Amino acid sequence: SQQGEEDPQALSIQEGENATMNCSYKTSINNLQWYRQNSGRGLVHLILIRSNEREKHSGRLRVTLDTSKKSSSLLITASRAADTASYFCATDRYSGAGSYQLTFGKGTKLSVIP
């Protein structure tokens, strides 16, 4: 079952604009992660935010986490054509016997127009 759900499903912006993607999840988490996937490639890890953190930055990326609303957002500032990709949030879900599984949302497809 899907733990994280991204919104919007697709987003098209002009180069230089900011892009914001949201992720909502259902059950409590330890960490939330964001990944990027370029067409025809594997996923690339972008950033991990722990449940006790509210905001995290990495270069042009800013991630926020609101555990009370069970939601996260990924902001990409000053977007570039090279940012065109699908973006996925992933949350850990307890699967029993002390182990966790990472579950992915369906992704937001971002198109940055030069």
Place this chain on the structure above:
Amino acid sequence: DAGITQSPRHKVTETGTPVTLRCHQTENHRYMYWYRQDPGHGLRLIHYSYGVKDTDKGEVSDGYSVSRSKTEDFLLTLESATSSQTSVYFCAISERDSSYEQYFGPGTRLTVT
């Protein structure tokens, strides 16, 4: 792709035939995972391994088996392929458990006719 290779990269097979996909890592990471990616479903975990000979089921394990006889290799087997197993399969590794960042291979596109 963080020292992860998958083979083959593309495969077309017929319904009912056995298929084995291989994931090889050079990072010496303990955890390895097999996912499938389908339109409208995102990535779903098939099986994972937390050490040599230690494996467990994921969300969509029916019809799949795995083996890990060496740290660096994780095999995914479809005993009798079905058309519903047409998908893109990704291997991933992580140094610690599933709560932490994972590194993905380039994927294998499997078509079952």
